[in-house]
Amino acid sequence: MEKEVAIVGIGWEGFQPTSAHYSYKEMIYQAAKKAYHDANVDPRKDIQSFVTVAEDFIEGTSIFDEYTPDQLGAALKPMHTITGDGLHGLITAYLMIRSGICQIAAVEAHSKASNVKTLPHITHYALDPFLNRPFEFHPDFIAGLEMTRFLHESHLTPEDCALVVHKNRRNALDNPLAPYGCDYRLSEIQESRPVAYPLLESHIAQPADGAIVIVLAKREIAASLSSKPVWVIGVGWCNDAYSLEYRDWGDLPYVTKAAQMAYRQAQIQTPSKIIDFAEIDDLYAYRELMSLTALGLVPKSDLSDAIRSGKLYPRGDLPVNVSGGSLGMGNLLEANGCAKLIEAVLQLRGEAGKSQIPNPQIGLVQSWRGIPTTSAAVVILAVS
Amino acid sequence: MNLRKVAVVGAGMTQFVRRAKETPQEMAFKAVRAALDSCELTLKDIDAVCLGTAPDSFDGFHMNGEILSQAAGAFRKPYMRSFVGGGTGVFVPIQGWYHVASGLFDVVLVVAEEKMSSYYPHAQAAFLTIFDHTIERPLKPNLLWIFALEMNRYMTTYGLSKADIARVSVLHKRNAADHPCALLGDATITVEDVLQSETLAWPVQRLDVSPVSDGAVALVLAAEHVARRITDKPVWIEGVGWCLDTAYWTNRDLAYPRYVEIAAKMAYEMAGIKEPRKEIHIAEPYDPFDYKALHHLEGLQLAERGKAIELYLNGDAERTGNLPICPSGGLLGVGNPISAAGLMKVAELFWQLRGEAGKRQVPGNPRRGLAQAWGDLMQVGTVIILGR
Numbered sequence: 001m002e003k004e005v006a007i008v009g010i011g012w013e014g015f016q017p018t019s020a021h022y023s024y025k026e027m028i029y030q031a032a033k034k035a036y037h038d039a040n041v042d043p044r045k046d047i048q049s050f051v052t053v054a055e056d057f058i059e060g061t062s063i064f065d066e067y068t069p070d071q072l073g074a075a076l077k078p079m080h081t082i083t084g085d086g087l088h089g090l091i092t093a094y095l096m097i098r099s100g101i102c103q104i105a106a107v108e109a110h111s112k113a114s115n116v117k118t119l120p121h122i123t124h125y126a127l128d129p130f131l132n133r134p135f136e137f138h139p140d141f142i143a144g145l146e147m148t149r150f151l152h153e154s155h156l157t158p159e160d161c162a163l164v165v166h167k168n169r170r171n172a173l174d175n176p177l178a179p180y181g182c183d184y185r186l187s188e189i190q191e192s193r194p195v196a197y198p199l200l201e202s203h204i205a206q207p208a209d210g211a212i213v214i215v216l217a218k219r220e221i222a223a224s225l226s227s228k229p230v231w232v233i234g235v236g237w238c239n240d241a242y243s244l245e246y247r248d249w250g251d252l253p254y255v256t257k258a259a260q261m262a263y264r265q266a267q268i269q270t271p272s273k274i275i276d277f278a279e280i281d282d283l284y285a286y287r288e289l290m291s292l293t294a295l296g297l298v299p300k301s302d303l304s305d306a307i308r309s310g311k312l313y314p315r316g317d318l319p320v321n322v323s324g325g326s327l328g329m330g331n332l333l334e335a336n337g338c339a340k341l342i343e344a345v346l347q348l349r350g351e352a353g354k355s356q357i358p359n360p361q362i363g364l365v366q367s368w369r370g371i372p373t374t375s376a377a378v379v380i381l382a383v384s
Numbered sequence: 385m386n387l388r389k390v391a392v393v394g395a396g397m398t399q400f401v402r403r404a405k406e407t408p409q410e411m412a413f414k415a416v417r418a419a420l421d422s423c424e425l426t427l428k429d430i431d432a433v434c435l436g437t438a439p440d441s442f443d444g445f446h447m448n449g450e451i452l453s454q455a456a457g458a459f460r461k462p463y464m465r466s467f468v469g470g471g472t473g474v475f476v477p478i479q480g481w482y483h484v485a486s487g488l489f490d491v492v493l494v495v496a497e498e499k500m501s502s503y504y505p506h507a508q509a510a511f512l513t514i515f516d517h518t519i520e521r522p523l524k525p526n527l528l529w530i531f532a533l534e535m536n537r538y539m540t541t542y543g544l545s546k547a548d549i550a551r552v553s554v555l556h557k558r559n560a561a562d563h564p565c566a567l568l569g570d571a572t573i574t575v576e577d578v579l580q581s582e583t584l585a586w587p588v589q590r591l592d593v594s595p596v597s598d599g600a601v602a603l604v605l606a607a608e609h610v611a612r613r614i615t616d617k618p619v620w621i622e623g624v625g626w627c628l629d630t631a632y633w634t635n636r637d638l639a640y641p642r643y644v645e646i647a648a649k650m651a652y653e654m655a656g657i658k659e660p661r662k663e664i665h666i667a668e669p670y671d672p673f674d675y676k677a678l679h680h681l682e683g684l685q686l687a688e689r690g691k692a693i694e695l696y697l698n699g700d701a702e703r704t705g706n707l708p709i710c711p712s713g714g715l716l717g718v719g720n721p722i723s724a725a726g727l728m729k730v731a732e733l734f735w736q737l738r739g740e741a742g743k744r745q746v747p748g749n750p751r752r753g754l755a756q757a758w759g760d761l762m763q764v765g766t767v768i769i770l771g772r
Contacts, residue, residue: 061513
């Protein structure tokens with residue numbers, strides 16, 4: 001197992017459906033303060049490189065990277081933005097530390113989704129202007145199409161997806177970070193409004209605000225900064241076709257390729273036996289099941305059993321989204337991957353409170369950038 | 385620092401034009417194809433792709449990186465887009481550098497694309513939304529307006545004349561006349577032409593400014609053991625540096641870009657350069673405005689503060705001079721499709737150091753060159769040093 005880079009500090013602010021009393025800068029400042037305290041570092045003296053993940057249209061500001069340094073203590077320092085999920089940002093810091101250009105780096109991801117009045121309208125601008133935009137369909141329609149194909153190929157039912165919602169929202173009740181915890185009856189989930197049949201409103205993660213900062217360090221100094229360093233032992237990321245017309249609608253080859261890259265690096269041959277828990281994409285409930293197969297953790301034919309037998313619950317063999325996932329913590333836009341990473345780090349440190357699963361050693365975190373992208377990232381974490 | 389060696393092994397670019405008929409994807413594809421052909425590789429040889437493109441509002445796409453992914457050659461490959469505003473063009477090869485230097489990849493494709501003509505009626509309007517929503521946007525500032533402030537400050541601090549600064553524009557546009565992809569090359573332009581051009585926001589006149597353009601550029605980077613198999617003439621990335629200053633630009637000393645100095649010093653230290661004025665043989669400082677080339681040469685420690693103009697007055701800046709500056713023609717001459725313009729400068733160093741720059745070739749077998757870009761709210765400096 002390769003131990004080159006470790007996570008030595010984490011900090012967060014939120015998560016909540018709205019944050020009227022806070023600007024995104026104030027949220028990031030709070031998260032940064034906690035992360036630097038956790039890692040016992042001074043951003044002005046110790047951190048040599050900073051990364052933010054953000055997209056201009058979501059922020060409502062062009063060239064948003066202008067506004068990234070001050071609240072992190074990064075002014076007049078090497079800092080850049082990645083337009084990707086928080087895990088892409090984390091991987092960037094990992095690459096920089098491995099390259100030798102820095103020894104300690106910080107990553108920031110945030111969501112001020114409550115500022116975005118018309119998220120579907122903005123997402124519409126991510127579609128091909130000639131082939132797709134003229135249809136003027138709602139972005140969730142693409143998820144509905146994908147869900148239909150996936151359920152058809154894997155012989156699953158909408159009820160299997162409702163069980164994912166049930167599990168994640170119940171898990172969220174034990175996670176103090178998660179605003180969408182709820183112990184629903186299955187019928188309540190299944191009776192919710194259809195958005196793009198068979199996709200129901202209850203299957204979709206609701207927006208939330210929050211900020212997350214993570215500090216990473218090179219092997220030689222990680223131990224001096226943290227008594228519980230969490231090692232990044234494998235990373236992978238991948239894009240598939242941008243064109244809707246070119247996609248493989250029943251599978252997620254980009255998640256598979258990202259996972260294979262991470263497994264290869266972590267020297268994991270049979271992930272289903274090695275991975276103790278997984279925090280994975282569930283922006284739409286069906287995506288959790290789809291991703292489980294793409295990650296090589298549960299074969300397509302066993303998915304229904306896995307969700308019905310309790311295997312994926314916190315006390316099961318393969319706890320998935322113990323945090324509550326995006327269904328429970330909210331859709332934090334580009335911060336989704338980092339929110340899941342926070343849970344994974346807390347689990348591996350044994351600091352997850354009521355959500356704690358017994359003695360985990362290796363955890364997997366996976367994220368997807370959402371409709372209409374085919375951009376996924378995987379990070380595998382371990383404690384020694 | 386004991387870092388993995390990374391080389392540039394191929395480069396390609398599209399024509400820089402005011403209004404391309406191609407879509408953004410087609411432009412990215414053309415540049416990628418040219419870069420791969422230049423080193424006889426195919427997409428199968430590429431392990432990962434890094435993309436640079438400046439604000440999404442130009443192309444009119446949300447998640448512009450995703451839209452360009454397939455065209456940039458990233459189908460089923462690791463792919464990320466980095467972003468530091470106008471500094472992106474020189475940052476994206478730095479991103480490619482750390483991808484290879486990390487040890488995870490051996491061959492990485494670096495692509496920069498910009499299509500500014502989609503913004504109707506003029507790309508300048510996209511810049512209205514870059515300012516602080518509460519304290520600045522109500523004033524309706526645009527980029528010409530704030531750079532006029534900076535130019536004025538620079539001229540006033542050092543007592544420079546408009547006629548002297550116009551020499552920069554004249555040299556760069558004349559150089560660009562030899563560049564086959566240039567938009568505004570002009571072999572006969574004079575200082576008088578610049579001084580008589582339309583005033584946009586005093587002291588900025590039309591010919592002090594680079595044009596709005598469309599274009600794309602791509603490079604192929606490779607780890608040492610692979611680079612030597614691909615080419616006899618690898619050009620090594622010897623130093624990289626970048627630095628982002630506070631967003632509160634109104635509190636900055638506008639006469640001197642300290643963030644460029646810090647970025648340059650980071651790159652010089654990595655490259656083991658102690659005396660940049662002797663050890664850098666070609667400089668491609670970022671020149672979206674003529675005064676910016678001077679401003680940046682000072683930040684890069686290639687001239688004393690307020691004295692960069694002397695390089696132009698005494699002929700040092702010419703291709704045959706002691707420190708050739710923007711032999712490509714720079715943004716003022718070749719064009720300014722934001723991120724692609726920065727990467728064009730790096731491509732120029734690659735061609736110059738290999739002796740493949742044609743009519744633009746700097747004589748005397750130059751060994752080392754520096755490219756720099758700048759952006760955001762007069763805030764970010766990105767620096768790369770190539771050598772052979």
